[in-house]
Amino acid sequence: MTAPRKKRREAFLLGNEAVVEGALAAGCTFYAGYPITPSTEIMECMAKRLPHVPDGAFIQMEDEIASMGAVIGASLAGRKAMTATSGPGFSLMQEQIGYAAMTETPLVLVNVMRGGASTGLPTSPGQGDVQQARWGAHGDHPIIVLSAADVPECVEMTVTAFNFAEKYRSPVILLLDEITAHTREKIELPEPGDFEVFSRLTPTMPPEWYKPYEETMRGVPPMPPIGSGYRFHVTGLTHDPLGFPTSRPEEVRALTERQFRKIDRFFEDIQIVEHVETADAEVVVIAYGCVARSARLAVKQAREAGVRAGLLVLKTLYPFPRRHVEPLLRNCRLAVVPELNMGQLSREVKRVNEGYTTVRTINRIDGQIITPSQILKEIA
Amino acid sequence: MGRNRVVVYPDWCKGCGICAAFCPKKVFAVGQDGKARVVNEEACVNCGFCEPHCPDFAVLVIPGETDQTPCPPETAPDPAEQPAAKEVKP
Amino acid sequence: MAEITQLIHQYLRHNKKFPLVFCPGCGHGIVLGSLVRSVHALGLPKDDVVIVAGIGCSGRIAAYVDFNTVHTTHGRALTVATGIKMANPKLTVIAVMGDGDAFSIGGNHLIHAARRNIGVTALVLNNFIYGMTGGQCSSTTPEGAYSHTCPQGQLESAFDIVELTRAAGAAGVSRGTVYHVKELDALLAEAISRPGFNLVEALTPCFTQYGRGNGFKSAVEMFKWLKASCLPVERYEKLEDRTGKLPIGTFVRRDVAGLETRWANMRQALAAKKGGAA
Ligand SMILES: Cc1ncc(C[n+]2csc(CCOP(=O)(O)OP(=O)(O)O)c2C)c(N)n1
Ligand code: SF4
Ligand code: SF4
Ligand code: SF4
Ligand SMILES: [Mg+2]
Numbered sequence: 010m011t012a013p014r015k016k017r018r019e020a021f022l023l024g025n026e027a028v029v030e031g032a033l034a035a036g037c038t039f040y041a042g043y044p045i046t047p048s049t050e051i052m053e054c055m056a057k058r059l060p061h062v063p064d065g066a067f068i069q070m071e072d073e074i075a076s077m078g079a080v081i082g083a084s085l086a087g088r089k090a091m092t093a094t095s096g097p098g099f100s101l102m103q104e105q106i107g108y109a110a111m112t113e114t115p116l117v118l119v120n121v122m123r124g125g126a127s128t129g130l131p132t133s134p135g136q137g138d139v140q141q142a143r144w145g146a147h148g149d150h151p152i153i154v155l156s157a158a159d160v161p162e163c164v165e166m167t168v169t170a171f172n173f174a175e176k177y178r179s180p181v182i183l184l185l186d187e188i189t190a191h192t193r194e195k196i197e198l199p200e201p202g203d204f205e206v207f208s209r210l211t212p213t214m215p216p217e218w219y220k221p222y223e224e225t226m227r228g229v230p231p232m233p234p235i236g237s238g239y240r241f242h243v244t245g246l247t248h249d250p251l252g253f254p255t256s257r258p259e260e261v262r263a264l265t266e267r268q269f270r271k272i273d274r275f276f277e278d279i280q281i282v283e284h285v286e287t288a289d290a291e292v293v294v295i296a297y298g299c300v301a302r303s304a305r306l307a308v309k310q311a312r313e314a315g316v317r318a319g320l321l322v323l324k325t326l327y328p329f330p331r332r333h334v335e336p337l338l339r340n341c342r343l344a345v346v347p348e349l350n351m352g353q354l355s356r357e358v359k360r361v362n363e364g365y366t367t368v369r370t371i372n373r374i375d376g377q378i379i380t381p382s383q384i385l386k387e388i389a
Numbered sequence: 390m391g392r393n394r395v396v397v398y399p400d401w402c403k404g405c406g407i408c409a410a411f412c413p414k415k416v417f418a419v420g421q422d423g424k425a426r427v428v429n430e431e432a433c434v435n436c437g438f439c440e441p442h443c444p445d446f447a448v449l450v451i452p453g454e455t456d457q458t459p460c461p462p463e464t465a466p467d468p469a470e471q472p473a474a475k476e477v478k479p
Numbered sequence: 480m481a482e483i484t485q486l487i488h489q490y491l492r493h494n495k496k497f498p499l500v501f502c503p504g505c506g507h508g509i510v511l512g513s514l515v516r517s518v519h520a521l522g523l524p525k526d527d528v529v530i531v532a533g534i535g536c537s538g539r540i541a542a543y544v545d546f547n548t549v550h551t552t553h554g555r556a557l558t559v560a561t562g563i564k565m566a567n568p569k570l571t572v573i574a575v576m577g578d579g580d581a582f583s584i585g586g587n588h589l590i591h592a593a594r595r596n597i598g599v600t601a602l603v604l605n606n607f608i609y610g611m612t613g614g615q616c617s618s619t620t621p622e623g624a625y626s627h628t629c630p631q632g633q634l635e636s637a638f639d640i641v642e643l644t645r646a647a648g649a650a651g652v653s654r655g656t657v658y659h660v661k662e663l664d665a666l667l668a669e670a671i672s673r674p675g676f677n678l679v680e681a682l683t684p685c686f687t688q689y690g691r692g693n694g695f696k697s698a699v700e701m702f703k704w705l706k707a708s709c710l711p712v713e714r715y716e717k718l719e720d721r722t723g724k725l726p727i728g729t730f731v732r733r734d735v736a737g738l739e740t741r742w743a744n745m746r747q748a749l750a751a752k753k754g755g756a757a
Pocket of ligand 1: 534537538553578580581604606608609610611617
């Protein structure tokens with residue numbers, strides 16, 4: 010007789026609450042933030058949970074700039090740290106995102122996208138921050154941008170965000186939308202061991218040998234927590250392998266190239282997509298976030314109607330998963346990119362589409378979701 | 390008791406004149422080359438002003454009773470490589 | 480006295496280029512010396528000290544000292560310092576900022592750090608000007624003073640750093656000058672040792688960007704001005720005519736636990752409650 014399988018704990022959670030489950034499962038012990046709709050539940054949930062987590066620390070800062078600063082500080086001190094925000098708060102965070110990228114400080118930033126520019130539509134969904142997530146901070150810098158389409162994915166992709174942040178010493182942005190964040194679904198709560206959890210490599214060499222920004226095989230130098238005996242300099246100025254400011258052209262180039270390479274070399278690991286019946290698809294929908302859910306149904310209905318439709322769900326938005334998109338574009342007669350914006354990720358699809366197929370966009374910016382029938386109309 | 394020794398590291402001195410202006414015994418003068426120089430060492434009373442007030446850590450006063458030798462900075466910069474106070478302003 | 484300079488040399492990073500990047504007679508170097516001496520006097524191991532600097536000439540100090548050093552963005556040093564202190568309360572965290580850094584662009588962070596009394600020492604190098612960007616007015620430029628962005632004279636009034644920080648609730652507030660350097664050493668050591676948020680305003684001449692445009696003939700003249708106009712607060716308060724005088728010393732000494740300690744106590748209380756219930 011086999012032992013009865015332990016019943017898993019289940020809960021009926023919001024996407025935002027699932028993010029917290031994912032973060033804690035990934036080993037997050039630090040949260041700093043500033044409330045803003047529709048991301049606030051993440052912060053409130055963290056305020057409740059972190060005091061009970063070993064070494065947990067939580068702080069409500071005076072604004073989003075300060076929140077990012079505190080998260081960066083905590084990460085430098087060795088913590089897995091995160092913040093969450095929406096719309097205007099995301100704009101305020103941009104300078105510090107650039108600083109985290111330049112100093113290669115791991116952190117997770119969840120941006121729950123709401124509608125419109127400026128204060129816009131605080132309680133409605135949008136996907137208008139996609140290009141900002143990639144290029145919002147000034148200057149060339151690598152960044153990883155992920156997304157999630159439903160509540161279980163909120164758990165999974167938050168864990169992934171932490172893992173990528175730690176593995177690649179990079180800020181990672183998880184883009185959700187108001188629908189995904191505020192949908193309540195029953196999920197199995199993560200148990201220890203459910204996910205592979207990665208923590209940053211710390212140096213093992215004697216402190217006097219350590220170079221915080223050294224060229225290594227992986228391109229990702231090990232990172233000790235501040236106060237562990239490795240005294241080094243961290244600066245947002247362009248720096249040499251020791252971390253000190255430099256403007257020598259060869260050192261400047263080497264730094265930036267390594268920072269890009271450390272991400273580029275691991276596309277296979279980083280670029281996560283889900284294929285739904287794309288193998289023989291003549292019409293391909295490329296979607297992410299809540300729109301991917303509508304697209305899933307639309308593709309199913311199109312199949313039932315006899316159209317060979319397929320769906321590519323992008324869970325990694327940047328670095329843009331060209332290696333997955335391009336083969337589909339080569340083999341389909343129509344690609345449809347539905348988004349809750351005026352056309353942001355479709356720019357990337359069009360960039361990759363070098364005349365292979367027709368790319369059609371569905372853009373909705375009225376604070377309403379894109380429905381399955383709206384997509385079905387374009388593909389069937 | 391031997392007399393106090395006063396040393397200026399010319400490589401680090403920027404000739405601001407603080408030592409010369411405030412030394413109660415007029416031990417320093419700033420020369421034509423824009424560097425402070427010790428002109429009146431025997432007058433030094435080891436009052437303790439010049440060392441903490443030199444913005445560039447370029448003065449050393451060795452009190453008479455000890456036989457310490459000055460400790461030069463381990464890496465004296467190459468003056469050709471580093472024009473003082475000229476860096477890109479962010 | 481040779482040990483003073485020798486001591487500084489022990490704390491400098493020898494792989495950095497010297498002399499310091501600062502202009503001749505810039506007071507920032509003297510503050511750097513003061514910082515090193517006070518940390519040394521307190522017997523703090525280098526590994527346990529974190530210098531978090533902002534952007535400005537003042538922020539350049541961080542790169543030279545052999546502590547854990549973080550050169551952040553303009554105005555945000557205190558936010559990063561707050562994260563570090565909350566994450567590892569055992570560290571001694573000192574935020575080094577300019578007047579523009581701390582009170583113009585970073586003013587909001589400063590009053591909130593003071594209000595929440597995070598256990599960080601704020602060392603503000605007040606030279607009344609934006610030194611690094613070439614002499615524009617800051618929120619501490621005195622009314623009537625000249626700068627490149629108020630060439631007709633400053634119309635706005637200046638922040639009194641001490642009063643502002645006192646009102647915001649800081650555990651400790653003091654002011655010193657680079658002329659009164661022994662006192663500055665002591666003020667800094669006191670500030671670093673006191674729990675909660677402690678601010679030290681260090682008046683430091685910038686002849687290049689402030690003095691020249693405001694009637695000073697040399698950096699030395701600015702030091703003479705500090706010598707003549709600054710006096711201990713105890714004596715200042717007895718003065719009948721205070722025009723042109725500035726008090727230095729410690730203005731606020733409050734007994735408060737740092738936020739990081741209050742957080743730890745709260746966690747402990749929660750854990751005890753849970754343990755008791757079980
Ligand atoms: C966000 C941002 N705005 C503006 C600047 C340009 N900037 C660099 S330093 C500085 C002012 C520095 O003045 P202060 O903080 O008083 O330091 P000081 O140079 O006088 O020591 C400014 C405006 C910047 N680096 N970042
Ligand atoms: S105070 Fe220092 S830098 Fe200035 S002149 Fe004297 S030795 Fe030179
Ligand atoms: S110790 Fe005093 S007397 Fe001697 S040189 Fe320095 S300032 Fe002058
Ligand atoms: S500009 Fe002013 S603050 Fe900056 S280094 Fe020169 S004297 Fe110092
Ligand atoms: Mg200034």
